[in-house]
Amino acid sequence: MSIEIPSFTVPGQPLCPTLQKTKDPKLVHKFEPGNGAILQQVEINNKKTSIISSTLVGKVQIEEILEDEKETTDGQDEEESKNSQKEDNEEYNIKKFKISVIPNLKNQYNEFDFINKETTNTNFATNLPKEGDIVLSRVTKLNLKQAFVEILAVEGSGNVLTDSGIGSNGHGIIAPGGGSGAATFSIHQASSDLGETFKGIIRSQDVRSTDRDKVKIIESFKPGDIIRAQILSLGDGTNYYLTTSRNDLGVVYAKSYNGAGGLMYAIDWQTMVCSKTGELESRKCAKPF
Amino acid sequence: MATTIDRRRLLGPANAKPLVFAPLPEEYQQKLQIDASKEDDIESQITRTFIKSGLITNANGSSFLELDGNIVSISVYGPRPIRGSFVEKTTLSVNLEDNTGLFNDLLNKKFCQYIENNFLSVINLSKYPKSGIDIFINIISVQDIDQLYLKLLSLVSDATTLAIIDAGIEIIDLVVSSFDYENNTVLSYIKNDEIVGILGESEDSIENLSKIIEKTQKKSIHVKNALTTHLISTSQ
Numbered sequence: 001m002s003i004e005i006p007s008f009t010v011p012g013q014p015l016c017p018t019l020q021k022t023k024d025p026k027l028v029h030k031f032e033p034g035n036g037a038i039l040q041q042v043e044i045n046n047k048k049t050s051i052i053s054s055t056l057v058g059k060v061q062i063e064e065i066l067e068d069e070k071e072t073t074d075g076q077d078e079e080e081s082k083n084s085q086k087e088d089n090e091e092y093n094i095k096k097f098k099i100s101v102i103p104n105l106k107n108q109y110n111e112f113d114f115i116n117k118e119t120t121n122t123n124f125a126t127n128l129p130k131e132g133d134i135v136l137s138r139v140t141k142l143n144l145k146q147a148f149v150e151i152l153a154v155e156g157s158g159n160v161l162t163d164s165g166i167g168s169n170g171h172g173i174i175a176p177g178g179g180s181g182a183a184t185f186s187i188h189q190a191s192s193d194l195g196e197t198f199k200g201i202i203r204s205q206d207v208r209s210t211d212r213d214k215v216k217i218i219e220s221f222k223p224g225d226i227i228r229a230q231i232l233s234l235g236d237g238t239n240y241y242l243t244t245s246r247n248d249l250g251v252v253y254a255k256s257y258n259g260a261g262g263l264m265y266a267i268d269w270q271t272m273v274c275s276k277t278g279e280l281e282s283r284k285c286a287k288p289f
Numbered sequence: 290m291a292t293t294i295d296r297r298r299l300l301g302p303a304n305a306k307p308l309v310f311a312p313l314p315e316e317y318q319q320k321l322q323i324d325a326s327k328e329d330d331i332e333s334q335i336t337r338t339f340i341k342s343g344l345i346t347n348a349n350g351s352s353f354l355e356l357d358g359n360i361v362s363i364s365v366y367g368p369r370p371i372r373g374s375f376v377e378k379t380t381l382s383v384n385l386e387d388n389t390g391l392f393n394d395l396l397n398k399k400f401c402q403y404i405e406n407n408f409l410s411v412i413n414l415s416k417y418p419k420s421g422i423d424i425f426i427n428i429i430s431v432q433d434i435d436q437l438y439l440k441l442l443s444l445v446s447d448a449t450t451l452a453i454i455d456a457g458i459e460i461i462d463l464v465v466s467s468f469d470y471e472n473n474t475v476l477s478y479i480k481n482d483e484i485v486g487i488l489g490e491s492e493d494s495i496e497n498l499s500k501i502i503e504k505t506q507k508k509s510i511h512v513k514n515a516l517t518t519h520l521i522s523t524s525q
Contacts, residue, residue, distance in 0.1 A: 010520050011454060012462030012480065038413060038461060055413055055459035057524050103457050128368060128417055198370045198419070234418055237375040 005062065005099070009054035014042070015099055018050050028092045032065065036101030058103035065096040129154050129198060129231050129240055136252075137200055137242065139225045145204055147221045149229070149242065150197040199239045202229060206243040207284050219270075220244075220284040226253035228286045250286035312390070323436055328470035331508040335515045340448075342455040342523065348425075350456025354448040358432035359441050363452040368420035379417035381409055385426040391434040399488070400426065400442055404449055407466075407477050407486040413459035422458065424449060439475040439490060443468040446477055446486070447512065454520065463516055467508035469501050476505045481513070 005016050015037060020029040033039050036056040041048055054060070129135055129151055137149035204215045221227065228249050229242040244250045247269070254264050256274040264272040266285035273280055327333075338356045345351035348364035368379055383401040385392070392400075404424065412422070426445055431438070443466035450464045462479040466486070469475075472493065477486035484502075489495070 008521065008524075010463065010517050011460045036459060038459070040461065053461070055461060056457065057454055057520050128420065234375070237371070237373045237419065 005060060007060055008058070009060055009101055010057050011055050012053060014051050014053045015060060015101075016052055018052060026093055028094050030094050030096045031062075031099050032096065034061075034063075034098040034100030036103065037099050052099055054101050056101045056103045058101045061100050061102050063098045063100075065098050131231055131233060133231045134249075135200075135229055135231060135242070137227050137229055139221045139223050139227060140199075141223060142217050142221065144217060147202045147207075147217055148239075149200045149202060149227060151200055151240065152197070152226075155228075200229070200231075200242045201235065201239045202227075202242045202244060206232065206241070206245055209245040212245075219282040221251060222254065222258055222281075222283070224255065224259040225251045225283070228252050244284055244286075247287040251283040252286050252288075254281075254283055256281055309390075323433065323470070325470055328437075328440070328468075331467065331511045335511060338515075340451065340519055342451055348452075348456070350452045350454070350458070352448045352451035352455060354444055354451075356444060358430060359437075359444055360429035361441070361445050361448050362427045362429060363445070363448045364425045364427070365422065365449075365452045365456040365458065366425070367422035367456070368417040368458070369423070370419060371421045375419065377418050378414035379412070380421045381405055381412065381414075381424070382421065383408075383424045383426065385428065387428045389428055389431050389434075391431055392428065396438065400445060403442060403475075403486055403488055404446060407446060407464050408449065408453065408460075410485050411460045411462060411464055411479055412453070413461060416459050424452070436473075437470075439473055439488065440468040440470070442466070442488065443475045443477075446475075447516065450516065451520075463513055465509045465512040465516060467505040467512060469505050469508075472497050472501050474501050474505070476502065476509070478506065478509045478513075481510060482506065 006013065009015065016031050018031055018039070020031070022029055031052055033052045036054060036058060037052050038055050039050055040053050042051050043049075134155040135151050136153045136155065137151045139147055139149050141148045202221070204217050205212045207215045207217070207220045227242075227244065229244050230246065230249055232241040232243045235241040250269075251266075251272070254272055255261055256264050256272075256277070256279050261279065262274045262276040264274050264281060264283075266283070266288060267273050269285050269287070270282055271280055272283045272285060334356060338354065340355075341353045343351060344353050345362070345364045348366055350365040351363060353362045354360070371380065383405045385397050385400050387397065404426065408424070426449070428441070428445075431441060446464060446466035450460075453460055454463075464477050464479055464485060466475055466477040472489065473491040474487070474489035476484060479485050489501070
């Protein structure tokens with residue numbers, strides 16, 4: 001007997017056991033928690049089992065995890081997992097699934113996302129930037145060694161703030177004591193910084209993958225540019241570390257004369273041209289197509 | 290004392306205050322007799338309750354709850370970035386704003402502490418590194434501050450659950466609270482039988498603990514059913 005997985009859940013509702021038998025006695029389904037789901041231990045008839053339960057209100061989505069996509073990190077791990085798989089395979093075939101909960105929250109981003117309306121999760125709260133994510137960010141300041149940016153949106157996951165940090169909507173109230181940020185605030189930092197967006201750093205050696213020691217930050221980015229970048233790591237308390245060392249990463253939107261001039265277009269990977277004046281400026285451009 | 294200065298927006302004058310009306314003279318302030326059987330009848334209480342989520346558009350999530358002269362609204366902001374040292378898990382801060390003028394500092398602190406403790410154990414904290422979640426409790430009206438303040442606390446707790454869900458923040462289960470008038474105790478449950486919070490203000494609440502637990506647990510199941518029904522009916 002197989003247990004039916006609910007299609008709509010509330011937090012705390014069990015979704016499925018981690019392992020499930022199927023009609024085929026040789027085939028076992030294995031479930032892993034994705035977004036909006038969590039692994040929990042429960043006791044049923046004095047027997048401890050692990051189940052996956054929901055943590056959000058929303059629709060349940062089940063995706064099959066294909067084995068080919070799985071990356072093996074360590075040589076030893078690989079062998080071990082192969083061995084264990086072999087042992088398993090003698091008796092059972094395992095089919096892996098990722099089970100996640102997609103909240104159907106109303107979001108202005110949804111209205112324009114005709115294609116993936118059903119499948120993408122545009123709620124930022126469940127999609128904080130994590131390693132490997134592609135983000136859109138705006139350059140705030142430069143120095144010789146690195147460029148400072150603020151993260152505006154996570155690709156495929158919507159805006160960080162509803163107004164992209166423009167401030168038209170405000171980011172709500174801050175508690176008198178400084179709220180949740182108070183534990184880590186120093187007065188010096190807080191006075192110039194409201195803590196509205198997630199910040200990031202692009203170090204000069206992460207700008208491009210060739211001639212990395214000859215990179216000049218000022219020839220790569222200017223304040224105000226919009227940059228498509230990838231998250232390298234969660235970084236320190238204040239900044240994420242980002243990289244643009246890929247062809248499809250770099251400046252996607254820039255204006256000439258530090259924002260005073262017209263919109264510029266990329267003509268090669270390190271030059272942009274202003275369509276009105278023909279002025280050339282150097283940037284580390286993202287490959288547009 | 291605000292530690293942050295907002296330089297991005299035009300703000301109102303710093304000394305602006307909301308309009309507050311003077312309290313009614315003593316003879317108009319009728320205190321209704323508390324009917325114990327009415328306080329124990331959770332099912333009729335649920336039918337009298339008004340709930341609405343998402344009214345405050347500036348917040349990531351919010352809820353509004355009304356029952357028997359108690360009115361509260363909760364807003365949740367976050368996850369918002371925090372500065373300074375790296376934190377792997379989100380930090381939670383709870384703030385209570387009292388518009389009735391009936392709360393003293395101690396009671397304010399009790400409420401905040403209780404809500405913070407409850408939700409620290411149910412929010413999937415590791416999901417939100419480098420960020421903080423701020424919960425603002427807004428007390429708009431109170432039924433009876435002297436005898437039924439713990440009933441208000443149970444309502445605040447239920448409303449906070451809804452606000453957090455509205456914000457799309459991951460929690461392992463619904464936190465449902467129930468209040469026992471006889472022993473002046475409030476308990477919060479997850480998964481029907483796990484206690485995440487308890488606050489008893491009567492002297493013999495420890496002696497009667499098993500009785501209280503039995504009683505509030507039964508109530509909490511009704512509350513959980515009501516919340517679940519509400520969530521499903523409003524989200525689909």
